[in-house]
Amino acid sequence: MKKVILLVFCLAEMLTKAQNLIITNVNIIPIEGKETIIKNQTVIIKDGKIESISPFKPEHTRDNTKAHLDGTGKYLMPGLADMHVHFPNEKDMSLQQFFKFNLAAGVTTLRSMRGEPRHLTLRDSITKKLILAPDLYISISLPSDSTITDKDLEKFVKQSKKEGWDFIKYISGLSPTLFYTTALISKESGLKLAGHVYNQDLQMAIKADQASVEHYQAILKEYRKDSLHFPDVMNELKRRDIYVCPTLSFYYIWGMQFGADELKARNGMKYISIELQSKWEKDYDDYYSKYNTPTKNEEREKTILRVKQSLYDFGKLLKRMSNNNVKLLLSPDESAFNVPGFAMAEEMKVYQKAGLSNYAILKIATYNAASFFNKENEWGSIGKNKKANLILLDKNPLEDIENIKTINTVILGGKVLKPDELLKN
Ligand SMILES: [Zn+2]
Incomplete structure (x- = not known):
């Protein structure tokens, strides 16, 4: 009996030891407060959290009680959060593959915008570390059939809260009154309401204190309605803590802003199977076949220019919102040619x-992603006791944003992952 207990003990100890990690001589980009970089540090990770950060000393490399990562000349920053994902159609890509792509690209948190009941179990398995996947936040879509009443919606929100959904997604439908009522019930229940902008009317999202507004159009529309009024709009978004997730890549792709070669060269495309690449090309061609007549060509050119102008105008607003500390989020959205x-x-x-x-x-x-979930004290930046969801980059992303692609190692809750191995099939 004693022997068994001892064995269990040893195993438990081995497991905890395996999780302990020391990263030596690394440059830290903490993403807290103002832009800064702390050079030549030693980071100790224990039980999935950052235990300590201290100036590097050569003797740190001789610590034999932990797994080692040499950070010399490298950059450590928090893992990325994709804040608007849809899980793939599993005929195209398995969930396991989808998670591995995300991890290999340094994404350690996902906010899923289209939940199904089975995702509750999935999220719990991820939390329990039974499945290798980024941390997951999931939404349930608000029902929108025309017969629904405020009582039904109240029941739905309370039930969703009880079942453990992280937030509710609004897609479309409902009368304005029912939409506002639902927003109010959600707020009272402490469950965020995020998603599309009702009728593309930003004032409705503002009045409803929607947690986040998805896609860029409603914001651009509001600006074009009255451009001088835009500072007030930004103030309201800030005052009400409304986040903006414009998902621009999606509109660049479907607004025909890229040529075929550019689409094929998008980041990560080389990891996509030939079958799925062909399917994406076919979907894209099918969608645009409506322009493939001589008379429609002019219309096509007009559409391309119109979208180009909209994205250009929105770009100016994005910069203004960023300068004015409106809380922005980042996601390319699900699309052909957007590799998870x-x-x-x-x-x-x-x-x-x-x-x-x-x-x-x-x-x-x-950081903004973590603060959306009120978890900025737990993840989204580097500091003592923060979750060890980190990426180690070969090159400095503050010098060139493209350096975000130079991922050397991904650390997920203290677990060391190598992109090459994740991408091996
Ligand atoms: Zn979406």
Whole structure:
């Protein structure tokens, strides 16, 4: 009996020891407060959390009680959060593959915008570390059939809260009165209501204190309605703690802003199977076949220019919102040619083109995501006792946002993952 207990003990000890990690001589980008970089540090990770950060000393490399990661010349920052994902159609890509792509690209948190009841179990398995996947926050979509009453909605919100959904997603439907009522019930229940903007009317999302507004159009529409009024709009978004997740890559792709070669060269495309690549190309061609007549060609050119102008105008607003501390989020959204996880770098490039600083972009993709869930004290930045969801980069992303692609190692709750191994099939 004693022997058995001893064995169990040893095993338990081995497991905890395996999780303990020391990263030596690394440059830290903490993403807390102002832009800064703390050079030559030693980070100790214990039980999935950052236990200590201290100036590097050579003797740290001789600590034999922990697994080692040499951070010399490398950069450590919090893992990324993709804040608008839809799980793949499993005929195209398995969930396991989807999670691995995200992890390999440095995405350690996902906010799922289309929940199904089975995702509750999935999230719990991830939390219990039974499945290798980024941390998951899940939403349930608000029912919208025309016969629904305020009593039904109240029951739905309370039930969703009880079942453990992280937030409710509004897609479409409901009368304005029912929409406001639901927003109020959600708030009272402490369950966030996020999603599409009712009727593309930003004032409704504002009045409803919606937790986040998805996609860019309603904001651009509000600006075009009365451009001088935009500072007030930004103030209201801030005052009510409303986050903005514009998902621009999706509109660049479907607004025909890229040529075929550009689409094929998007980040991570080389990891996509030939079958899925062909399917994406076919979907894209089918969608645009309506323009494939001589008379429609002119219409096509007009559409391309109109979308180009809209995205350009929105880019200016994105920069203004960032400068004015409106809370932004970042996600490319699900689309053909958006490789899960890897398309985050593409969305970052769009933000950079709009004039946001590299630091602002990194903060949006990490700290802001955590603060959306009121978890900024737990993850989304590097500090003592924060969760060890981290990425180690070969090159400095503050110098060039493209360096976000130079992922050397991903640390998920203290577990060391190598992109090459994740991408091996
Ligand atoms: Zn979406």
